[in-house]
Structures are given as C-alpha cells and as structure tokens.
Amino acid sequence: MVDRIVPATTDADRDDAARLLGVRDEALAVAEPFLQWVIEDDFAGARPAWEQAGAVLTDDVAPWEQAKLRMLNATHSMLAYLGGLRGYETIAEAVRDAELAELAGELMTHDVVPTLSPPEGLDLTAYGTSVLERFANPALKHRTAQVAMDGSVKLPVRLLGTVRDRLEAGAEPRFASLAVAGWMVYVATGKDANGRELALDDPQAPRLRDAVAQADPGPAGLVDAMLAVETVFDGELAADKVFRSLLVEGVTSLQSR
Template sequence: MTDFVTLNLDALPEAVELPSYDRSALKPRIAHIGFGAFARAHIAMHLHETLAETGSDWGMRAVELFGSPERFDMLDANDRLYTLVETSDEGKSTRLLGALCDTQHVARDGIAAIIDGLAEEDLKIISMTITEKGYCVKNEHLDTDNELIQHDLANLDAPKSAIGVIVAALAKRRELDRGPFTVMSCDNLPHNGKLTRISILEFAKTLDAELGAWIEANVSFPSTMVDRIVPALTDESIELVSEVLGGQTDPNCIVCEPFRQWVIEDNFMAGRPEWETAGAQLVADVEPFEEMKLRTLNGCHSFLAYLGFLAGKETISDCMADPVFHAEARKLMVDEQRPTLDVPGDVDLLEYADMLLKRFSNSQLKHRTWQIASDGTQKMPQRWLNSVRWHIENGSSYRHLVLGIGGWMNYIKGKRGGESYEVLDPMAGKLADIVSRFSDDATHYVDALLALDEVFPKDLVGNDDFRTAVHLAYVKVAAEGAQRAVEALAD
C-alpha cells in the first residue's frame, strides 16, 4: 500500500484556519461528480462556509468516473481535509476545508457502489463539474453518436459517462421510491441546467418512457453561474502552500484568487444548504448573470489567451502588465461585449469590467494563457460569436472580437517562434488535419476553419463582411505578429 503525505494539524501555524463545525455530524447529502480544482476551490468552499454559519449536516461526497484514484486516496489519508490558499498582490489567507465527508472513485470502488451511493435516501443533490464535453449534447439534443452514450444506453448496469451514471442512479431512486431530487450543473456553460435536463431526460426517455416521465416530474435542474479564477498548480504555488503550512506539504492543495461569485437558480426539489449565508446569490433567473460573465470575463480571457500567448506572454497578469493589452482588453469588454448584454438593473458593467481587470492583474496567480486557450472550439460560440451576431445585426464594430478569432486560427497551428506546443481541444484531430492540409494557403485555411459548423454558425459564415473580417484578422496576426496586431487596435 502506498504511503501518503499526511498533515500534522498540531504543527500548523496559527494563521491556518481549521473547520469550526462538527465534521463527525456530516452526512453525504450532496454528491459532486468531477471533484477537480475548481470544485474544491469554489463549490466545496461555499459549503464549508455554509457549515460554519449554520452547523447543518450537509456534507459532500466526491465522485470521480475517470483517471487514477490516487488523489482520492490522498484525501482520505488526510481525513478529507485539504488546504485552500487565497492569494493576491494585497496578501493571502489559508484554511483547511472540511465539507468533504466521503469519496468514491470508479477505479477503486466500482460503478455499482457509485450508483448505490447516488441512490441513497439521505442524498438530495448531485452537483457536477464535468466540462463541456461531459454533457454529450449536440445541437441542443443528446448526442447519440457519442461512444460513451452508445455504450451506456446498451449497458446501464455499467455506465461510463456522467449522464449514464446519473440516469442509472435516478432509475434506482425511482425503483426504491426515494422521491424528489435535484441535479445541478456547476460548469462554466450558458444554460447549464437546461443542457443537463436535455441530456438526462433524452437519455432516460430513449431507455424507458416511464422513467423519463418520472424524472420530468421529480427532478429539478437548476442553472448556476460560477466565477473564480483557479489556475493549475505550479511548482511556485506548491512552494507557496508549503511556506504557509510551516514547511508541511499538502498534495491536495488549491491556490486561487480571493474573489468568488456563485449565482444559483433557487429550484431544489428536496432542499438545499443555506448557501446564501456564504455569499451565494439565489435568484429566479441565472441567465443574465451567466451571459455577463461568459462574454465579459471569459470572452476577454480567451482574447488574452490566444493573442497573449502568441505574443510571448505566459500568464494573464503578464498581459495586464502590458499597457496596450490592458487597454484593449477593457475596450473589448466595454465597447464590444457590454452593448450585447441585458443585465439586472443594479449591475454596473463599467465597474464590473474594471474589477475584472484588477483580478486579471493579480500577479500571484500565474494563470497561464496556454491553459485558458484550451478547448477553443467549445468556448468561442458563447464567448464571442453570439456577440458578433449582435453587432452584425446592429451595424456596430466587433474588431476586437474578430481579432480574437484570428488569434485562435493562428494559435491552433501549434507553433510559436519556431517552437511547438500542444493544442488541447475536443476537435484537436480535425483541427490538426486542417492545419496540415491548408495552413500554407491563408484563404483556403480560413475557409476550412469557417466550414466547421460545430463552431461557426452558418448565418455568420454566410455574411460576407464577417468572412472578410476573419480573413483579414488571421492574416494580420500571421504576418505582423500578435503583439503588433493588438497594438494596431489602438491606432
């Protein structure tokens, strides 16, 4: 058996905050599928603070369907406590989070145990962060061509996808008469509750119309908007954690920014924790908040990721240290994204943009442009293309947005200054094929990328002004370099 590093709680510095609630009273009432860095830093942290305020028994079980169970074994070795460091240029704070009361990993515990756990009577909510591709939705319907979905429809006793696992658990809950339930997406996707509902209902109805009808009547799918910058761990951030822990190491640690926002549609069939005591906003409609965040924060992040990376800037804070990138990022948010948004009356979008720029400037986070640049084919439609459509319809300028598209088209070639890098994307194979066949001819290369209807809607591609603007943006970045292309925006 592997020996795991364990924390000596008695030897921690006084500044490290420990859980103030009775962890022995916690029951796994929430199961979170996909317990990665963001879930640990945001979802579990909100529950941790809720428990400190309310003393309830709403504990969390972490569930993982892929990869190695070693990380969960390390969590268990530390009584499921782990370190969260919030850091900024103004200072840092450190605490051990304790809302986690159980872990289940398919490679260690088996799929039957996971399904049984999700069907337990005490469990009231399944939450999840499974990334865009985990929902297996295409053109607003379940993607029945997806290999995992095909497998799960034929093997519901041994599903592999999150969607198949949840439907198997809901079928068992129905069989055991366990009553109403809630499935809550926490992924950074527009209409994430709607997408969850589509995938689960269509999967269930394909199997059994009566099961689908039961889910429709007994399960709610609230949408959420999540916002916190949680970079991947680096050697530098691991050293920071060791420093604040008085020389100890925590393999489960998380380093993130102090800011966090969680907006939740208040639609829960079987109760919920009092998340509002930890600062969450419970609202009737999440959509205005998610559109604001996706277009303003995430849209600007992608602009900086592609163009900043190509310009040799390794982190978002490096981009912000460049006055030109800083100024043009603000113009993107204020001049091109703000007009497309319909936000609640108490939201000041100018103030929001300036707050985002301050967050982006946090030099302690080391949020890598290459990391943010991943999965562009999944991100561009909601971050940029819907805004482009608005500007075309209203006859206004979208030159920052289109330069971002030109930056992406250059980025996916996988070359910077003669050096190669990996392009992470669900469509990486198809993109690489286009690069290999057409990248020597700018016109054919851009046309081939615009022909990807999974990414670029036909109505945009059919607009001559848009096509021309994309061609010009690609050529400008390719010929002059990303730095000069961004500088030209200020001319």
Template sequence: MAARGGDVTRRLGLDALDGLPAAARPVVDPAGVSVGIVHLGIGAFHRAHQAVFTEEAMASHGDLSWGVCGVSQRSRTVVDQLAPQDGLYAVLERSAAGATARVVGSVREVLCAADNASGVLDRIAAPSTRIVTLTVTEKGYRLRPATGHLDLADGEVVADLAGRPPRTVAGQLVRGLERRMHNDAGPLTVVCCDNLPANGVVMRRLVGDFCARLPDSPGLTEWIAQSVRFPSTMVDRIVPATAGADRAEVTRLLGLRDEGTVVAEPFRQWVIEDDFAAARPAWERAGATLTDDVGPYETMKLRLLNGSHSTLAYLGALAGCEFIAHAVRAARLGELVHRLMADEVRPTLAVPASFDVAEYTATLLERFANPALKHRTIQVAMDGSQKLPQRLLGTARDLLALGDSPRLIAFAVAGWMRYVSAGQSERGGPLPVDDPLAARIAAVTAGADSPAAVCHALLGLAEIFGEDLSVDPTFPGLVLDGLQRLTRDGVAPAVRAILAT
C-alpha cells in the same frame, strides 16, 4: 504554523488539525459532516469554489448534512491526493498583497468513476443525496456546440447507451436517476457549474437526449420531469493549475504536507437560479446570490470575463507571454480587451438593476493582472472549439443582428485561428492545441498555405461556427483581416492597427 528547518513531512489529515492556527482550520468539524451532495468532476475549480461556499454555508446554518462526495471522472489522481488526507485540502489564496492558506473540510468522500462506476450511481441514488453538482469543463458534456444537443456519434456516448458502466456525465446522471427512481429515493436537483449559457437548460436537454435512446425511456423521462430540477448558475473564480511552488508555500504556511492544494484568487462569485426539487445548503449565507433569472449574470460573465480571458490567452500566447498577468500588460492587450468589453460586449448585455458594468470591467482587468496567480495562457487556451461559441461568437451574432460591426470579436477569433495553426509563438515557444477537435482542426488546415485558406477552412467547421457565420456578408472578412495582420505583422503591430481604426 511555519515549517521548521524544511523537515516537515507530516501529511494533512483529521489528526493534524489541532496543530493548525484557528484561521487555517476548516470552519466546520469535518468529522461531523455527512454526505448530501455528489459532485461530478472534482477538479481544482470545484474545490476552490462550490466546496468552499458549501462549507461556509454549513458553518453559518449549522446543518452539517451537506458534505460532498467528489467524483473524479477518469484519473485517480485526486483520489490519491485526498483520500489519505481524510478529504482535506488547503485553498491557497494569492494576491498582490501576499498568500494565505485555509483547510477546507466539506469533501467527505472521493470516488473514481473509472474503477467504481456502480459506487457513483449508488451515491446519486442514495436518499441522503439531494443535490448533484458538476464541473467537467465544456468538453466533458459531449455536446455539439453548434446545436447544444448530446453528440450521439461520440464513442463514449455510444458505449454508455450500449449499457457499459457509464463514463459520460449524461450516462452517469441518467443511470443514477434510474436507480433513484426504482429506489423511490425522492427528488433531486442537478446543478451544472460550468461555463455554458443556460447551463441548467443544457443539462436537462442532454439528460433528455440520453433518456430518449433508452428502451424504457417514457417512464424515466416522466419521473425526471416530475422529480428533478436543473437550475442554471453562474460561477466565477480564477483557479490556475497548482504548481510545486504552491504546495511548498502551503507547507511553509501550515507546517503540513498537502498533496491536494488548490490555488485561487480572493474574488469569488456564485449566482444560482432558485429552482430546487428539495432542500439545499444555505449558500446565500456564504455569499452566493439566489435569483429567479441567472441569464443576465451568466451572459455578462461569459462574454466579459471569459471572452476577454480567451482573447488574452490566444494573443498573449502568440506574443510569447507565459502568464495571463503578463499578457494583460503586453502589446496593449489590456487596452484591447477593455475596448472589446466596452464597445462590443456591453451593447449586447441586459444588465441587472443596480449592477455597475464599468466597475465590473475595471475589476476584471485588475484580476487578470494579479501577478501572484501564475495563470498560464496555454491553460486558458485549451478547448477553444468548445469555448468560442459562448465566449465570443454569441456576441458577434448579437452585434451583427443589431447592424453593428464585431471588429474586435473577429480579431479575437483571428487570434484563435492563428494560435491553432501557427505551431509556435513569436518567440519560438510551442503552442499546443489541446482540444477535442484538435485532429479535425489539423486536418482542415493541413493544406492551407495562406491566411485566407486557413480562415476559410476553420470558418467551415460548423460544429464551432454554425452554418451562419461563414456565409455572413461581414464576419468572414473581418476575421480574415485580423488573421492577415497577425500572420504578416505579429501581435503587437496588429493590435496597434486594430486599436487605431
């Protein structure tokens, strides 16, 4: 249904669904769906990924007890978007062929942890809740990237441990599990869906770190070990930030105003370790892969897709490219990331049987080049200190252990260093450093007046590079060479030079 005359103001909600064409309606009746999942971090990615898989799983199996209670960690923005719409929102799929919109009906409740912490804990502790899922981005876990453990010096973690209404995911989970144990509400599965290697293992470790600092931890720790599972996952779908033009497109396609629109590419993938404490949705019927070992899939995705994405973001932003689709076509950056994937990432991977890495790599480049997505380079460039270890540095360490040279990985790291220290792009545009370690990065580079000084200062950040890479006999020199080229010559000449060697 298209908007008529530009005057459509009716807002999306349950009472408006009958007016939508069948292809645009939820695949389940939202009014019949009850909550069985609590999701921490109900941003755009969850709504375009796990919520869609869950809705389709309910439709295929007929079990409507897997609705989502979405939790916004700090801001009420998503609550204000979705609550007046009965939890409904549209996923706008954009491809080179055009755009389609469909309303999703799996989100049945939205809470803001900042003003209803007890309500969040009650939901986690409810017997009807059998799964908690999370997408809070890498920085949301409050971990030290170099160790993988909870950052016990983080002010928010300290406050949660002191007993305030919890605001960190570790605090929310542990306090919710504590209530669940006392209520005898049954087992629970915690499904981390962020881009962290072995994310289930990491989540279990963070919960354990938090529990260990509580006065009554032994009993709770034992109950969690017996009653809670933390499967690892790999998630994949490119979900750029929603713009006003996207909401206008949904209004045109549906004839309704939707404040909760999310944008996504057509591609989506979810690989889940089959280790659940109790029942789960039939996600495999919606296209998810259930497996005994997620490791090979998550390593491939983190290093091939995410590593290349970050490389395109830093170098593309430096070159003045606003969007990833522009970056992949500029300054031979598409060729650079193809070489990076084929020559340096591929030798470090344990590829699952029947998986075609060459086809996957080609598909990634096509996805990056999708001109309809408008995925901003500076959005992908956010939180680099939290992303580099798993996206790029793990590959570098594996290559060094094999006796190979991580030239292209080091060049990508040099791109990050130039991004966080340059201040502006080659076209004069701003390069915002949106990062949990932004103040520390600025402090250590403040007096660095040469590429060598910048490189030395940033490699010294053990929370990013560990204690090994800064003293490796090869890696610092490779990074410095790339940073000198980028500083002296600019992105395009530096890329040409690195590809010629």
C-alpha cells in the same frame, strides 16, 4: 454560477502551502481573492441561508452567467491567444501589455456590453474594470496555454454568441472577431514570437490540423478553412461576409507581426 479564477495547481504551489501549513495537501486548489456565487432561488423546500455567506440569490441566473461568459471568459480567451502568440506565458504578463489591455477593454465595451441585459445589482462597466484588474494579479500565474486549451469548445459559448448578436444588430464585432482570428493563428502557427511551441490542446485537434493543412495559402485561405469546421462555426455564421472580412483583416495583422 461561480465566478473565480483558479489556475492549474503546480508542485510549487503544493510546496508553498506545505511550508505555510506544516502539512502537504495533494488536492490543493489555488485561487484569486475574488469570489462570486450566484444561485437561482428556486428550491422545492427550505434551503441554507447562502446569502449570509455572500452568495447572490436571484430569480434568474442566466443573465449573470451570460455576462460572465461574454465578459470575463471571452476576454480571458482573447488574452490567451494574442498574449500566447506574443510569447507571454501568463495572463498577468499579457494584460500588462498596454496594447493587449486596450484591446481587451474594447472587446468588453464595444462588442460585449451592447449584447447584454444586465441583471439587477451588476454594473457592467465596473465589472469589466474589475476583470482586467483581476487578470493583472501576478500571484495567480494563470498560464496562457491553460486558458487557450479547448478553444473549439470555448469559442462558441464565449465569443461567437457576441459575434452573432452584433452582426444581427448591423454592427461590426471587430474586437470579438480579432479574438477569433487570434485563435485561428494560434492553431495554425503553433509557435510564439520567440519560436517556442504553442501546444494544440483541443478535443478537435486532428480536425483543426487537417483544416490548416488543407488551407489555401494566405490569410483568406486559413480563414475559409477554419470557418469550414462546422463543429465550431454554424453555416450562417461561416457564410457571413462581414465576419469573414473581419477575420481576414485580423489574421493578416497577426501574421504580419
């Protein structure tokens, strides 16, 4: 499991690197200072001493991966959709919005952390704080549009598992549901608060557009149409009344803005 934010490389990045290095690298990758490798220590024979370079060797990588997906990646998606709708072009701009930063923190604290069994050596509270600090790095210029792409594929692994676990525990996944509602409005609206286009870059874009076109008027109509996309929402989750109610509440709030 690798945890590192790597925005899409731009021509400006290549130009900056060329000035610094004296050579042009067309395969340049731009990344944040933070870097974490977690490797399952299960090899047939000898291996390099990767821990000497800072890698974490563990008997089970799954808890590390789940924490990263549900905390960092889910929060990334929330900020991409809610921030994109507000007209923010980068994640750093979105997380500097005090309201969005608070929502992102609540997502991790109230919805995600109760679903996790943290591996030894990972402090979830400290990790959540570091996630928001990393997102706020203005030098990354990680575009909300890049993080928002492929939502139909990302949501099931980033957010819907948390929603399902909280519902099964008898809790209301209010903040995770708001993030999903943000995706629905992002897909349906197609424009931000400034009237600029929000491109739908998604492998299921035709299916999603059909769902929006066939939706009954109003927030509930949009929610029901999107929940019917079975390649995103399984039947049990789509039929959950608490989840639907939270989605309608979230879509209503976002559309009213």
